[in-house]
Amino acid sequence: MTITTQKIVKCNGAEIPALGFGTFRMPGDEVLAIVPKAIQLGFRHVDTAQIYGNEAEVGTAIERSGVPRNEIFLTTKVWTDKYARGSFMASVEESLRKLKTDYVDLLLLHWPGSPVPIAEQVEGLNKAVQSGKVRHVGVSNFNTAQMDEAARLSDVPLVTNQVEYHPYLDQLKVLEDAERLGMSITAYYAMADGRVPKDPVLNDIGAKHGKTAAQVVLRWLIQQHGVIALSKTSTEARIAENVGIFDFQLSAEEMRAIHALAKPDGRIVNPKGLAPEWDKAA
Numbered sequence: 001m002t003i004t005t006q007k008i009v010k011c012n013g014a015e016i017p018a019l020g021f022g023t024f025r026m027p028g029d030e031v032l033a034i035v036p037k038a039i040q041l042g043f044r045h046v047d048t049a050q051i052y053g054n055e056a057e058v059g060t061a062i063e064r065s066g067v068p069r070n071e072i073f074l075t076t077k078v079w080t081d082k083y084a085r086g087s088f089m090a091s092v093e094e095s096l097r098k099l100k101t102d103y104v105d106l107l108l109l110h111w112p113g114s115p116v117p118i119a120e121q122v123e124g125l126n127k128a129v130q131s132g133k134v135r136h137v138g139v140s141n142f143n144t145a146q147m148d149e150a151a152r153l154s155d156v157p158l159v160t161n162q163v164e165y166h167p168y169l170d171q172l173k174v175l176e177d178a179e180r181l182g183m184s185i186t187a188y189y190a191m192a193d194g195r196v197p198k199d200p201v202l203n204d205i206g207a208k209h210g211k212t213a214a215q216v217v218l219r220w221l222i223q224q225h226g227v228i229a230l231s232k233t234s235t236e237a238r239i240a241e242n243v244g245i246f247d248f249q250l251s252a253e254e255m256r257a258i259h260a261l262a263k264p265d266g267r268i269v270n271p272k273g274l275a276p277e278w279d280k281a282a
Helices: 028-040 055-065 088-099 118-130 144-153 172-180 200-209 213-222 236-243 252-259
Strands: 008-011 014-017 019-022 045-047 073-078 104-109 134-140 158-164 184-188 227-231
Touching (some): 014 104, 014 184, 028 045, 028 055, 088 104, 118 134, 134 144, 144 158
Parallel strands (some): 019 227, 184 227
Antiparallel strands (some): 008 014
């Protein structure tokens, strides 16, 4: 099975498959077992990061998938201790060696929590693009003020801000700011740490479409303008479930009902020293 109808998100010159396969907290042996199958079943967007410690296995998994490298949109992220001018490009080159590729499609700054000025961080992103080793650049876990500053300082358009986003977290302000800047939002933690599959509202909506609560949330994300969703699983059966979101559509009423699940304390990921002061909900 191959996804032939997958939505593509166009943002500031990038064309990004709306459904990505995330590898956060996925040990190397699991990456080698699952990622080739995910690609064979239709995923064309794979997300990793220096700090995940699995770039080498992701590179091997892509090779083993049998799908040409140029058909896969590959993202990695620079960790905060590599932001300084003296270490940024060396870290990118190390990522490329591990990933067994001569370029990545998207390079992100992983968290804003760093003493290195945003101007210097953005300079690193720009140099990576100028070197030909990176196609597109963006940020991750930035608030709107930081997004605005990074976009203003960058000669190369930023294409995404990768942030926590699920039904229990209102991200309207970030979404609106991203749209104004021509950027996308890439949603991680879509399953809200296991909360989604147990939610009665999401299960009721799923039952109407013959889908699971997880499929409903992934569909809810990608049905929003400029939103890309990362999904993750360690079981082959769930891969097929996760890609099975392109054959149904949520109604406007269902979309509103899912948005209404947001709570003021809905944020899960908030590491001290790395996270910014988050935007207040709209």
